[in-house]
Amino acid sequence: ALVAAEPDSEARADDRLHLHFALGKAYDDAAEHEPAFRHYAAGNAIRSGQLGYRAAETTAAVDAMIATFTSEFFTSRTHAGDPTPDPIFILGMPRAGSTLIEQILSCHSAIEGTMELPDIPALALGLGRETYEDGRRWIEALTETPAEKLAELGAAFLRRTAVQRKTDKPFYIDKLPNNWLYAAFIRVILPNAKIIDARRHPLDCCFSNFRQHYAKGQAFSYGLADVGGYYRDYVRLMAHIDAVQPGCVHRVIHEALLDNPEAEVRALLAWLDQPFEEDCMAFHTNARAVRTASSEQVRRPINRDGVGQWQPYEQWLDPLKQALGPVLDAYPASPADFR
Known part of the structure; x- marks a missing residue:
C-alpha cells in the first residue's frame, strides 16, 4: 500500500x-x-x-540583540514596564517539551494554561513599524522607547490576552515557543513576568521538527542545516540573556524532567514562588484543550518514548550536526563563552 x-x-x-x-x-x-x-x-x-527561509536573517537578528541588549541596557530600564506579575512565558524551540510543561503547570490551582499567543511578536513588530515603518527594526526601536511607553506595551499585552483567561487563577501561561527571539522585549515591558526556557536534546528536538509538517510558520524547520542553525542561534541568545540577566530565566531540561519529574516540577514551582501540588503530577488526566503537535503525548503519563528517535537516522544527519556546532557536545549546558 x-x-x-x-x-x-x-x-x-x-x-x-x-x-x-x-x-x-x-x-x-x-x-x-x-x-x-x-x-x-x-x-x-x-x-x-x-x-x-533565510537563516542569515535570524543569525543577524541574534547578533544585533546580543550587541544591543547589554547589562547596561537592562539596568537603565530597571523600573520600566508594567509591574503586573501575571504572565508566565514558556519559550524555546518547538518540539522541546513546552506543551508538557504547560500541561503540568495548568494543573496547579494558581496557574491557567492558555495557548500559543501571537501578541508578543505582534507588539514588538508593531513597535518597529510605529518607530521606523519597518517591523524588523524593533530591536533598534526598543532602545529609543521611553519608560512610559514600555509600560504601555506591557499593559497592551495584558489587555490583548485577557480574552484568553477563562478562570480566576492569578497567573496564566503564554507558551509560544518562538518568543525566545523576544526575551529581552518581554523583560523590559513585563519585568515581573516569569520566563521558562524549555530545552530538549538538539538532535531529538531538531529532527522532531524536521519530521513535523506545521499548519503554518516555523519556516526554519524544513531543512536540517536551517533547523540546526536556528537551534544554535536560540542557545546563543539565551546564553547571552543568562549572562546579562542572571536568574531571570528558569531552564527545564526535557530529559531531566522525564528522568525525575517530581524533583523538576518542585524546582520549577519553587522558582515560580508556588507551593507543590500533587495534581501537577497527574497532568495527563487534565481534559483542557491542547492545540499543538504534542496534544496526544500530554494525555499519557511521562515516558521516554521520544528520546533518541534521531538515532536510526544518524547517517543522514551530518548537515544538522554541522549546523549545531559546539551546541551539540555542550548540551545540556551552553558552550563556554558562546556569544
Whole structure:
C-alpha cells in the first residue's frame, strides 16, 4: 500500500508534500528508516522552497540583540514596564517539551494554561513599524522607547490576552515557543513576568521538527542545516540573556524532567514562588484543550518514548550536526563563552 501511494511527480506541490510527510510517518512507524527519511526529505524540500527561509536573517537578528541588549541596557530600564506579575512565558524551540510543561503547570490551582499567543511578536513588530515603518527594526526601536511607553506595551499585552483567561487563577501561561527571539522585549515591558526556557536534546528536538509538517510558520524547520542553525542561534541568545540577566530565566531540561519529574516540577514551582501540588503530577488526566503537535503525548503519563528517535537516522544527519556546532557536545549546558 505504501508503494502504491508513492507521490506522482505531476501532482500538485501541496498534495505531494502532504503525501511525502504521511509516507515518511508510515515508513517510520514500520521502522523502515531509509524510505522514511527519503520521504521526509522530499516533503521538507517542497515546503522549504515554498517558504524561502533565510537563516542569515535570524543569525543577524541574534547578533544585533546580543550587541544591543547589554547589562547596561537592562539596568537603565530597571523600573520600566508594567509591574503586573501575571504572565508566565514558556519559550524555546518547538518540539522541546513546552506543551508538557504547560500541561503540568495548568494543573496547579494558581496557574491557567492558555495557548500559543501571537501578541508578543505582534507588539514588538508593531513597535518597529510605529518607530521606523519597518517591523524588523524593533530591536533598534526598543532602545529609543521611553519608560512610559514600555509600560504601555506591557499593559497592551495584558489587555490583548485577557480574552484568553477563562478562570480566576492569578497567573496564566503564554507558551509560544518562538518568543525566545523576544526575551529581552518581554523583560523590559513585563519585568515581573516569569520566563521558562524549555530545552530538549538538539538532535531529538531538531529532527522532531524536521519530521513535523506545521499548519503554518516555523519556516526554519524544513531543512536540517536551517533547523540546526536556528537551534544554535536560540542557545546563543539565551546564553547571552543568562549572562546579562542572571536568574531571570528558569531552564527545564526535557530529559531531566522525564528522568525525575517530581524533583523538576518542585524546582520549577519553587522558582515560580508556588507551593507543590500533587495534581501537577497527574497532568495527563487534565481534559483542557491542547492545540499543538504534542496534544496526544500530554494525555499519557511521562515516558521516554521520544528520546533518541534521531538515532536510526544518524547517517543522514551530518548537515544538522554541522549546523549545531559546539551546541551539540555542550548540551545540556551552553558552550563556554558562546556569544
